[in-house]
Amino acid sequence: MNWSSAYAIDILPRLLEGLWVTIEVTMAGMVIALVVGLFVAVVRYLNIPVVSSLFTFYVLFVRGTPLLVQAYAAFFILPSYGITWSAFTTGVIVIGLNYSAYTAEVYRSGIEGLPAGQWEAACALSLPTRRTWTKIVLPQAVKTIIPVLGNYWIQMFKDSAILAAITVSELMQTAKTIGSSDFRYLEPFTIAGILYLVVSYTASLFVKSMERRYAPTH
Amino acid sequence: MPPLTEDHPTTGASDREGSEMITFADVSKSWGDNHVLRSLNFHVAQGEKVSIIGPSGSGKTTILRILMTLETPDDGLVSIEGETLWDARGKAKPKETKQMRATRRKVGMVFQSFNLFPHMTAVENVMEAPVQVLGMSKEEARERATGLMEQVGLSQHLDHKPPKLSGGQQQRVAIARALAMRPKILLFDEPTSALDPELIGEVLAVIRDLALSADMTMLMVTHEMRFAEEISDRVVMFDSGQAVEQGPPHKIFKDPDHDRTKKFLRAVLDR
Numbered sequence: 058m059n060w061s062s063a064y065a066i067d068i069l070p071r072l073l074e075g076l077w078v079t080i081e082v083t084m085a086g087m088v089i090a091l092v093v094g095l096f097v098a099v100v101r102y103l104n105i106p107v108v109s110s111l112f113t114f115y116v117l118f119v120r121g122t123p124l125l126v127q128a129y130a131a132f133f134i135l136p137s138y139g140i141t142w143s144a145f146t147t148g149v150i151v152i153g154l155n156y157s158a159y160t161a162e163v164y165r166s167g168i169e170g171l172p173a174g175q176w177e178a179a180c181a182l183s184l185p186t187r188r189t190w191t192k193i194v195l196p197q198a199v200k201t202i203i204p205v206l207g208n209y210w211i212q213m214f215k216d217s218a219i220l221a222a223i224t225v226s227e228l229m230q231t232a233k234t235i236g237s238s239d240f241r242y243l244e245p246f247t248i249a250g251i252l253y254l255v256v257s258y259t260a261s262l263f264v265k266s267m268e269r270r271y272a273p274t275h
Numbered sequence: 276m277p278p279l280t281e282d283h284p285t286t287g288a289s290d291r292e293g294s295e296m297i298t299f300a301d302v303s304k305s306w307g308d309n310h311v312l313r314s315l316n317f318h319v320a321q322g323e324k325v326s327i328i329g330p331s332g333s334g335k336t337t338i339l340r341i342l343m344t345l346e347t348p349d350d351g352l353v354s355i356e357g358e359t360l361w362d363a364r365g366k367a368k369p370k371e372t373k374q375m376r377a378t379r380r381k382v383g384m385v386f387q388s389f390n391l392f393p394h395m396t397a398v399e400n401v402m403e404a405p406v407q408v409l410g411m412s413k414e415e416a417r418e419r420a421t422g423l424m425e426q427v428g429l430s431q432h433l434d435h436k437p438p439k440l441s442g443g444q445q446q447r448v449a450i451a452r453a454l455a456m457r458p459k460i461l462l463f464d465e466p467t468s469a470l471d472p473e474l475i476g477e478v479l480a481v482i483r484d485l486a487l488s489a490d491m492t493m494l495m496v497t498h499e500m501r502f503a504e505e506i507s508d509r510v511v512m513f514d515s516g517q518a519v520e521q522g523p524p525h526k527i528f529k530d531p532d533h534d535r536t537k538k539f540l541r542a543v544l545d546r
Contacts, residue, residue, distance in 0.1 A: 175390060175392065177386065177390060180343070182408065182456060183376065183380050184404060184408060188407050192407075193392055197394055
């Protein structure tokens with residue numbers, strides 16, 4: 058099989074469309090991962106009887122099963138319970154929740170890494186609990202973990218290829234479709250690989266600059 | 276938010292002199308086998324400036340931390356102006372209550388390691404609690420904070436973030452921040468121990484001013500013996516979870532009764 062540049066240029070627009078879907082999945086998925094992960098981390102930290110253990114189990118369960126299995130389960134089993142989401146929606150929710158278990162651990166490390174003196178100063182000033190979290194604890198905790206979260210974001214970008222298995226029309230799925238309809242695999246998968254690399258490498262440079270900016274000050 | 280009330284005017288020290296501000300009744304605290312407080316009975320009068328001295332690990336700091344509700348006593352009763360802060364008599368573990376939180380507001384604390392909020396400017400550090408806890412308007416809080424920053428000699432550094440300030444400056448911001456809540460009791464936990472020697476003086480000067488001018492009750496754990504002698508009404512020698520000896524500074528430093536005190540002072544003053 059020989060490389061055909063004409064064919065490559067021909068399929069590039071469709072692959073770029075696929076890349077755009079991949080980016081959309083990653084954006085929406087990361088929002089879910091950041092919000093749910095934060096919620097899980099705070100609830101676990103508060104040590105609320107029963108509830109906190111449930112969230113601990115959630116993290117254990119999600120991290121202990123493959124993303125592909127979770128995607129299949131959501132895509133093929135949920136409809137039999139009357140939940141019929143599009144492949145895109147299912148994919149975003151699955152990957153977002155999957156990553157929330159990881160971001161929860163990252164948030165936890167940030168929260169636990171905060172010097173005890175910050176909590177003590179907040180207590181000594183009688184600051185309300187909510188204010189202590191939103192104004193004192195989280196801004197400082199999040200700042201130290203921004204680079205780590207950035208790396209998870211890049212990893213999610215690449216992992217989203219797994220969602221091809223449940224027919225989300227992202228980059229990988231697009232390449233697969235082109236390949237099986239034209240019986241040419243060299244160009245679509247090569248281009249897909251290059252696109253993944255270009256975006257993730259660019260993003261990693263961005264994360265590096267964040268790392269320098271948000272290096273822990275304590 | 277309750278409105279800000281000037282609930283403790285700075286006048287009338289004399290007519291309230293001697294009325295009890297802080298009470299520890301049979302208070303015990305231990306960490307495993309380490310008994311940091313042993314059935315401690317300890318009283319501080321309104322407006323009194325008390326220094327607590329003694330070897331490390333003798334429970335000095337624990338007294339302050341229990342008053343600031345950063346630590347829970349295992350047994351006994353702690354009250355402020357007759358209001359219960361901790362009631363651990365015969366109970367498993369006293370809980371944080373509404374009354375405790377209300378009483379705690381009378382207390383402010385200056386920490387050994389400053390504990391400023393590093394992501395907020397100096398003036399924001401000082402304004403935060405008056406706005407959030409006392410419900411002050413931002414303008415009013417800023418005005419109060421600016422005044423306090425001036426009082427501690429830092430008007431030039433209002434908008435600087437703590438990491439840009441020296442240790443001595445940070446500690447002075449921390450004092451301003453504690454004062455912004457107009458506490459009746461101000462606790463100092465080894466306020467100069469984390470400072471480079473050349474910065475200790477500026478912090479002690481601020482504390483000295485407060486001790487001489489304010490009606491506030493002050494309780495200080497310190498290793499600065501000369502300073503303790505100079506500003507205190509009373510010095511308490513602490514060892515093994517108990518107040519071994521206490522009295523006016525000249526008595527404690529010049530003519531202590533207790534062997535333990537003599538030994539300790541000899542060790543720290545002959546450095």
